Amino acid sequence: MSAYQDQRVVVTGAGGGIGAALARRFAAEGATVVVNDLDPAKAASVAGDIGARAIAVPGDASAIVGEAREALGGRVDVYCANAGLASGGDAFADEAVWEAAWDVNVMAHVRAARALLPDWLERGSGRFVSTVSAAGLLTMIGAAPYSVTKHGALAFAEWLSLTYRHRGVQVHAICPQGVRTDMLTAAGSAGDLVLAPTAIEPEAVADALFDGMEKGRFLILPHPEVADFYAARATDPDRWLSGMNRLQRTWETP
Numbered sequence: 001m002s003a004y005q006d007q008r009v010v011v012t013g014a015g016g017g018i019g020a021a022l023a024r025r026f027a028a029e030g031a032t033v034v035v036n037d038l039d040p041a042k043a044a045s046v047a048g049d050i051g052a053r054a055i056a057v058p059g060d061a062s063a064i065v066g067e068a069r070e071a072l073g074g075r076v077d078v079y080c081a082n083a084g085l086a087s088g089g090d091a092f093a094d095e096a097v098w099e100a101a102w103d104v105n106v107m108a109h110v111r112a113a114r115a116l117l118p119d120w121l122e123r124g125s126g127r128f129v130s131t132v133s134a135a136g137l138l139t140m141i142g143a144a145p146y147s148v149t150k151h152g153a154l155a156f157a158e159w160l161s162l163t164y165r166h167r168g169v170q171v172h173a174i175c176p177q178g179v180r181t182d183m184l185t186a187a188g189s190a191g192d193l194v195l196a197p198t199a200i201e202p203e204a205v206a207d208a209l210f211d212g213m214e215k216g217r218f219l220i221l222p223h224p225e226v227a228d229f230y231a232a233r234a235t236d237p238d239r240w241l242s243g244m245n246r247l248q249r250t251w252e253t254p
């Protein structure tokens with residue numbers, strides 16, 4: 001029997017892409033899944049495809065824990081903070097773009113944790129899965145708000161893990177490079193240059209998560225080479241920045 005049989009799971013931003021793949025996989029493992037999305041039609045469509053093991057709870061991921069818990073009969077075992085905004089732009093991006101990225105990519109995770117932790121700490125168990133990005137370990141060309149807020153999401157996930165791991169709360173940070181979803185399609189020329197050549201399917205992200213959960217890993221790297229890039233960044237930041245700057249100049253040259 002799967003370890004996730006009868007677990008109660010919430011996946012935000014699950015109306016498509018990675019979130020839909022996570023929701024489908026948890027349901028296939030026997031869990032009951034809340035499919036959340038800002039877009040009610042997308043949430044209903046994915047939940048409808050999954051069938052009896054799925055419940056659509058549309059709305060902003062920032063404030064759905066209460067409703068999701070009720071829909072699941074009073075308990076959440078696994079919370080996947082997956083909804084995200086691919087906010088591109090440089091330092092001159094509008095304040096509203098920076099604020100929205102901060103709100104969805106970071107604060108939605110903080111607000112969810114606030115709503116989940118009291119119950120998880122009382123029960124001595126709970127699992128928080130954060131869909132970050134390789135941009136949270138490295139960076140993304142042409143996307144300052146995205147890169148900065150994904151670093152924030154990773155920092156929050158690390159903080160949760162080190163603070164509560166001895167109290168039964170498990171945390172995983174999924175950090176893929178390109179994944180073939182609407183977000184990648186919308187990423188434009190920077191996505192075409194950096195992400196598309198090694199892009200994987202959303203189902204491969206779900207496979208990597210399930211493998212990492214089984215092994216008790218914090219960092220989930222669906223593109224294993226990201227571990228080498230992360231190490232290179234840490235050990236020789238100037239060399240790494242020069243390499244990234246070469247990529248930037250390639251992107252700038254039409």
Ligand SMILES: NC(=O)c1ccc[n+]([C@@H]2O[C@H](COP(=O)([O-])OP(=O)(O)OC[C@H]3O[C@@H](n4cnc5c(N)ncnc54)[C@H](O)[C@@H]3O)[C@@H](O)[C@H]2O)c1
Binds near residue numbers: 019082176195
């Ligand atoms: N696609 C990639 O290449 C890639 C790579 C690394 C990380 N990620 C991350 O994976 C996550 C999922 O992205 P995806 O590629 O599946 O994108 P996607 O665009 O296919 O799906 C994202 C979903 O989130 C929903 N959403 C947006 N804001 C929301 C909110 N406030 N509340 C609830 N739902 C909301 C959207 O309606 C959409 O259905 C994001 O956090 C993204 O940053 C994606």
